[in-house]
Amino acid sequence: MTVKEIASILEAKFLCCEEEGDRQVHSAFASDMMSDVLAFVTEDTLLLTGLINSQSVRTAEMLDLPALVFVRGKNPHQDAVERAKMIGMPALITHLTMFEACGRLYQSGLGAVEIEDYDGEMEI
Amino acid sequence: MMIKETYQVTAGDMTAAGDVSARIKRHMKQLGIPASVMRRVAVGTYEAEINLVIHSDGGRIDFAITPEGIDIRVVDVGPGIADIEKAMTEGWSTATNEVRNMGFGAGMGLPNMKRNADEFTIASEVGVGTDIHMLFRI
Numbered sequence: 001m002t003v004k005e006i007a008s009i010l011e012a013k014f015l016c017c018e019e020e021g022d023r024q025v026h027s028a029f030a031s032d033m034m035s036d037v038l039a040f041v042t043e044d045t046l047l048l049t050g051l052i053n054s055q056s057v058r059t060a061e062m063l064d065l066p067a068l069v070f071v072r073g074k075n076p077h078q079d080a081v082e083r084a085k086m087i088g089m090p091a092l093i094t095h096l097t098m099f100e101a102c103g104r105l106y107q108s109g110l111g112a113v114e115i116e117d118y119d120g121e122m123e124i
Numbered sequence: 125m126m127i128k129e130t131y132q133v134t135a136g137d138m139t140a141a142g143d144v145s146a147r148i149k150r151h152m153k154q155l156g157i158p159a160s161v162m163r164r165v166a167v168g169t170y171e172a173e174i175n176l177v178i179h180s181d182g183g184r185i186d187f188a189i190t191p192e193g194i195d196i197r198v199v200d201v202g203p204g205i206a207d208i209e210k211a212m213t214e215g216w217s218t219a220t221n222e223v224r225n226m227g228f229g230a231g232m233g234l235p236n237m238k239r240n241a242d243e244f245t246i247a248s249e250v251g252v253g254t255d256i257h258m259l260f261r262i
Contacts (some may be wrong), residue, residue: 036233038167039239051227058142062149062166064159079139101134110185
């Protein structure tokens with residue numbers, strides 16, 4: 001799925017780097033906790049987040065992610081958009097909630113990130 | 125060819141947190157380090173940098189390429205870690221709400237560094253600071 005297709009599914013608007021909209025995305029990860037993103041995300045993964053400061057963009061940058069989406073219509077801080085522009089990272093904003101954004105993408109065939117060390121057992 | 129660089133990290137400045145890691149990543153790209161290694165180093169240094177910004181009174185990150193691989197050393201001046209074993213446990217954190225609002229402080233920083241590095245050692249003295257060493261084989 002391309003970033004442009006994601007924009008269409010999520011009724012999202014590009015905040016920057018629309019010219020990079022043909023990038024391919026193979027999975028998605030949704031979180032406001034950047035350490036979780038850093039722990040589990042692999043390349044070609046779309047990040048959906050409600051975290052609107054520049055650390056969301058920096059996290060995507062460290063992982064070479066193809067794009068990120070800010071959910072629930074929350075406008076990211078100016079420095080976050082500037083950072084995204086600077087590194088050529090498509091940043092999108094959707095009015096959908098995190099739940100609905102994830103649901104629509106999943107329904108459209110975008111899968112979850114595989115967590116390598118998950119052995120089917122949860123420690124509770 | 126031996127390459128060694130030192131980057132200073134300022135405590136408390138969350139908006140600049142990540143600048144050093146981004147510079148190290150750019151440098152690795154110029155040197156043609158494979159993407160998979162680069163990503164592991166980037167995650168390790170970024171988590172370390174965030175820790176310096178939020179927990180220490182400032183410190184430095186040394187980046188070196190040695191025959192063994194990419195060598196990262198993170199040294200800070202600060203409160204140190206009283207119980208390293210606890211600090212290495214996923215989910216254990218002393219971060220403030222302000223830090224959590226920035227997307228960190230979930231208690232994943234040190235475990236993330238260890239997971240990404242091929243070798244990881246940590247030493248800390250309360251009231252003095254913390255010294256972390258990570259080696260990433262290429």
